[in-house]
Amino acid sequence: MEGVELRDVTFVNGSVRLAGSLVVPQRAGSACPGVVLVGGSGPTDRDNGTFFPPLRRHLVDAGIAVLSYDKRGVGESSGDWRAATLTDLATDAVAALGFLRSQPEVRSGTVGLFGHSEGGWVVLRAATAREDMPWVITNSCPGTSPAVQERYALARHLREIRMDSQCDIDRTLDLYDGLIEAGRRDADFATAVQLVEDAGRPPGLAFYWGDVDDRLWGFLKRKQDHDPTGDLLGLRCPHLAFFGSEDRLVPVADSLRVFGASVCHAARPRRATLTVEVLPGADHRLQLPNATEPAPGYLDKLTRWIRRN
Structure with a gap:
């Protein structure tokens, strides 16, 4: 990213030392909003393979600071994700949120969470743990177990x-x-x-x-039997959910029913609005067939929603 510094950073969650990358836009005179990117299943690093770099570039160009990190036990992070629970991974995301909010260039109250696939379950759980969460985004996150x-x-x-x-x-x-x-x-x-x-x-x-x-x-x-419904009902902030219509890994229709039922439940706070975007023809990584970049419109929808919230 020309003219923007990508910094290696570390932060801790109890005994686990997490390593990641932080990018802050060059803005004169004002602090910027921020987002923590949380990767999907398996040994995902701070780039989530090749998925996060184009996302990071777009967000930073839009004036949003970005922190992503190696999952515990991956890359330069200590610990072992295979010895963890989804709740453990959620506390890692909360630690990342706190670290990004502590940066002097970042406007603390505007920092939210973005989770891809399994990371969606993680950020939903993390979001319910914070009273001050401004927003949360899930990307190809199943509504099922x-x-x-x-x-x-x-x-x-x-x-x-x-x-x-x-x-x-x-x-x-x-x-x-x-x-x-x-x-x-x-x-x-x-x-x-x-x-x-x-x-x-x-x-x-x-x-x-x-x-x-x-x-x-x-x-x-x-x-295996993690049910995201409890976390969906416990949200106290706006939620943006992205899906690809041709996702081969996630039951999109079933997930939409669960997300919709949760937002209509009397127990869910009114502030916890739901916005759903299903991108026609897109796969689990919101890409069209044979493409290496996100589907047209995806990144613009993402940044517009963050700005509104």
Whole structure:
């Protein structure tokens, strides 16, 4: 970003040291608003692969300071995300929020949270922990539990790879359901592996199971039945939710129903408005097919909404 300094920073959440990147627009005479970017599932770093850099550039050009960070146990951050819960990750996001708000160039009361995919669950939980949250943005965040979302993604994947028969698809999904039930019983990893072996490692399961090890199995068990409804009802600030109509990982229609029902619930504070943007043809990262940049209009909608709030 020409003329703008990207600074490496560190901050702490208890015993965890988190490392990230901070960019502050060059504005004369006034403090600027800010946003913390929280990445998705797995070992996501401060760039969330290639997703955050164009987002960061656009936000900074619009006069908004941006902080993103390596998830605990990734890059230069200490700790281990696989040993954490979504609540632990939410406290990391709250620590990042506090750090960005403490910067002299930033107007503290205007700093909000942006979470992509799993990061959406994280920032919703973080937002409910703060009375002074001005706004929160979720990007491709499921309104369902992780178990339901993963089953949707696996079923869609199995259909797209054109497996030999519906029987093979059903067999793979039955095994997935068995693994979820094993997780609910707090079965150890060896038991889960035995379930997979006994089922003959049905085709297509690697989409879900390919990189699961003992530590990741523990994380998946803790996360699988997380219900975002409680956090949606607990919001006390405006919420912007982005979805791509062609998201292969998230049940968009089901998520919209949950988000809509939550905002109409009598328990949700009136200030917690909901704005939904579904981008036609866009995928999980809000990109069109074969594109490397966000879908047209996405970034402008994002910055306009932040300015309004």
